[in-house]
Amino acid sequence: MTAAETAVETIQREMTVFARRARASAGRMHPELSLVSYTLLGHLEERGGCRATDLAAHYALDKSTVSRQVAALEQAGLVERRLDPEDHRVQVLHLTEAGQEILAQVTQSRRAAFRERLADWPEADLVRFAAYLGRYNAGTPAGSADD
Amino acid sequence: MTAAETAVETIQREMTVFARRARASAGRMHPELSLVSYTLLGHLEERGGCRATDLAAHYALDKSTVSRQVAALEQAGLVERRLDPEDHRVQVLHLTEAGQEILAQVTQSRRAAFRERLADWPEADLVRFAAYLGRYNAGTPAGSADD
DNA sequence: CCGTTCTAGTTGTATAGTACAACTTGACCG
DNA sequence: CGGTCAAGTTGTACTATACAACTAGAACGG
Numbered sequence: 001m002t003a004a005e006t007a008v009e010t011i012q013r014e015m016t017v018f019a020r021r022a023r024a025s026a027g028r029m030h031p032e033l034s035l036v037s038y039t040l041l042g043h044l045e046e047r048g049g050c051r052a053t054d055l056a057a058h059y060a061l062d063k064s065t066v067s068r069q070v071a072a073l074e075q076a077g078l079v080e081r082r083l084d085p086e087d088h089r090v091q092v093l094h095l096t097e098a099g100q101e102i103l104a105q106v107t108q109s110r111r112a113a114f115r116e117r118l119a120d121w122p123e124a125d126l127v128r129f130a131a132y133l134g135r136y137n138a139g140t141p142a143g144s145a146d147d
Numbered sequence: 148m149t150a151a152e153t154a155v156e157t158i159q160r161e162m163t164v165f166a167r168r169a170r171a172s173a174g175r176m177h178p179e180l181s182l183v184s185y186t187l188l189g190h191l192e193e194r195g196g197c198r199a200t201d202l203a204a205h206y207a208l209d210k211s212t213v214s215r216q217v218a219a220l221e222q223a224g225l226v227e228r229r230l231d232p233e234d235h236r237v238q239v240l241h242l243t244e245a246g247q248e249i250l251a252q253v254t255q256s257r258r259a260a261f262r263e264r265l266a267d268w269p270e271a272d273l274v275r276f277a278a279y280l281g282r283y284n285a286g287t288p289a290g291s292a293d294d
Numbered sequence: 295c296c297g298t299t300c301t302a303g304t305t306g307t308a309t310a311g312t313a314c315a316a317c318t319t320g321a322c323c324g
Numbered sequence: 325c326g327g328t329c330a331a332g333t334t335g336t337a338c339t340a341t342a343c344a345a346c347t348a349g350a351a352c353g354g
Contacts, residue, residue, distance in 0.1 A: 007273035012261040014280035019169030089331045114159040126154035132276040133161035236302045
């Protein structure tokens, strides 16, 4: 086996390990906001309002899944829905103030955790690792073999 | 923000993206074997037989979860349990022939998917990326901030 | 040697996240 | 208009998971 093949297998194995653990630990870290909710809130923050359908398409989730997630987030007071005056089928989703706060807080705690874990990495390695991850995910058309 | 801090944030974001997608796509790739089952089977293959408790500890899963997973795998004829003659509380788990076959087949298809996705990466990058992932996961004492 | 305590595993119950299918409401097009 | 398309919701089902209560077997200490 070539070095490249060995490397591919390692990547596969390590990504699998990582994937298996991710959600559970995210939940443990901040029980108030699941990984999905966090992601959706983050998206809303970035875009400053978007439709449920966009979220579904962007994250390769079923619209019913998004619908329920959004319902829960609204229930929790983290997002609000505004009826699009142009098209009454559409609800434009916005973060509430509480949503922004929680998002910031969770982002903060996640960032701290990552920082701690990566604390003893040389900067050059961090930069390269970040680039690799970006390249890896970019090669993934939201729904293929991304485990 | 320093370059290192930026890199840490990118790593965090990309890992999150990856984590969110992983399970679903694994399921799509080979519906016959979930990510968890695959991992457990792989472990069994590596060790050539181990106890359910070891699996639970190693993967930070509840013993009840492992118990049900194993039950399903046994039902499917992929593993078999042998009562430890030394200690009748213990069931030593072994892959069956069918289990080995399916495991090999899924490993094959997963490997192919990864290979394809990483096809245009230079070998040096693959090797470094693999090393980074290994280091990252190794820094994770099975239950901390590994998302 | 027997009772207490520990360990392995199972089972009951609950929850989250997810998908698919059926439906409702509103828009758009000819 | 009327048919078709798009956005969301709701019903239903399944998987992975955890926690708690339980059973069965082992081990240790008086």
